[in-house]
Amino acid sequence: MTATFDSSNCDTPFWLPGSHLQTLYGATLARYHAIKFVRDRIETSDGDFIDIDWAGPGLFPHKSADNTQLRADAELANTAARRWAQPQDWLNLPTDPQTQAVVLFHGLEGSSASHYAQAITQYFRARGWVVAVPHLRGCSGFTNRMARAYHSGDTEDLSFMLKSVVARLPSARWHAIGVSLGGNTLLRYLGTTSASEIPLVAAAGVSTPLDLVACGNQLSDSFAGRQLYGRYFLATMKRKVLEKAKRFPGLIDVLRFSHIKTLREFDDIYTAPMHGFRNALDYWTRASSLPVLKDIAIPTLVLNARNDPFVPDASLPGPLDCSGAVLLHQPADGGHVGFVSGGFPGHLNWLPGRLARYFETYQ
Incomplete structure (x- = not known):
């Protein structure tokens, strides 16, 4: 069997034309x-840690489960988390086997504070879902302990994060969303792991760079990729x-590294050798999820706008x-994790609504 194809468009407003406007406005002003x-915080087997942010029924950022008001933790001031979890918090999560839960894997240099993570979490939480947002190493507002960081093909870390969130709520019906880089890692995990070992009901990849070679070249060689998006990511x-x-x-x-200007150079000098690849091309080739889409066995939505400035249209499957x-959904508009809709000044409800519809109907 082959994938189902959906070309229906996002309700992009007329006053927001073009891929760059849709991308940048969605990230900053919608x-x-x-x-x-x-x-x-979960400790890893190699001596590092993963920070996971939670929202949902029974979890209250401003108070404990017994209704005691809690001060915000000062060390979390620059994050989207307000306090650290307490043992009692886990006892107050819903235990009904029909409880719906979703884990969200963020994109390059993203976090639970990213616009898409906030919009998706709010949408699902308001509908009674439990939401978990694991942070890639070094992206939670805290420096990770190891020389290594994260990369787009790290299915081992993703599997660890997924098992960790499921262990907190083992009776729930778990779903997964991966955005951009997180989408590539999630789809690669789904395509390289036996379905019997995947603790998910369904999954979705959003604005995923499925062909990392094509997308890496786009971000390293195009004017907007080098001067706009690449600069933004490379700054952090x-x-x-x-x-x-x-x-x-x-x-x-350090001298050579301090002069890099493209994501290709960053991956050549740091990401690839630090994580077991020969160079950027080897990393991009071996970590891409495109070759394993044919091996995915659980219901999975792959959503990519055809005008995504990070993902060349010709590279889409x-x-x-x-x-x-x-299910391949490829609307004409939306930009890269933009998908702004509604009257001015616009909102971000289209994307979480699309994800919820897929999880409810697989359509």
């Missing part, structure tokens, strides 16, 4: 309800790696490239 989380990525270089002398050639468990 409206959503800001929320706070309860944070859990370079700072984090240079901080690691102080803790791990000899980790990288067709039905023959995917298994029958996949």
Whole structure:
């Protein structure tokens, strides 16, 4: 069987034309309800940690389960979490086997404070779902302990994060959403893991760079990729790696690294060698999820706007490239994780509504 194909459009407003406007406006100016989380820290087997932000019935960022008002934790001030989880919090999660839950894997340099994470969490939480947002290493507002960080093909870390959230609420019906880089990792995990070992009812990848070679070239070689998007990502990525270089002398050639200007150069000098790849091309080739879409066995939505400035239209898959468990939705507009809709000033409800409809109907 081949994938089902949906070309219906996002209700993009007429006053927001073009891929760059749709992307940038969605990330900076479109409206959503800001929320706070309860944070859990999980230790990894290699001596590092993963921070997971939680929202949903029974979890209250401003008070404990017994209704005692709690002060915000000062060390979380620059994050979307308000306090650390307490043992009693987990006892107050719903235990009904029909409880709906979703884990959201964020994108490159994202977090639970990202516009899409906030909009999706608010939408599902308001409908009684439990939401968990694990942070990739170094993205939670805290420096991770290791010389390594994260990469787009790290299905081992994703599997660990998924098992950790499911263990907190084992009776729930778990779903997963991966956005951008997180979408690639999630789809690669789904396509390389036996269905019997995947603790999910359904999944979705949003604005996913399925072909990392095509997308990496787009972000490294195009004018907007180099001067706009690449600069934005590299501003935090370079700072984090240079901080690691102080803790791990000899980790990288600091002089050479300080002069990089593209994501290809960043992945050549740091991401690839630090995570077991020869260079950026080897990393992009081996970590791409496109080749394994045909092996996905659980219901999965793959949503990509055809005008995504990060993802060349020609790199998007067709039905023959995917298994029958996949629904490809490729609207003409939406930009990269933009999907703004409504009258001015616009809002971000279309994306979470689309995800909820898929999880409820698989359509």
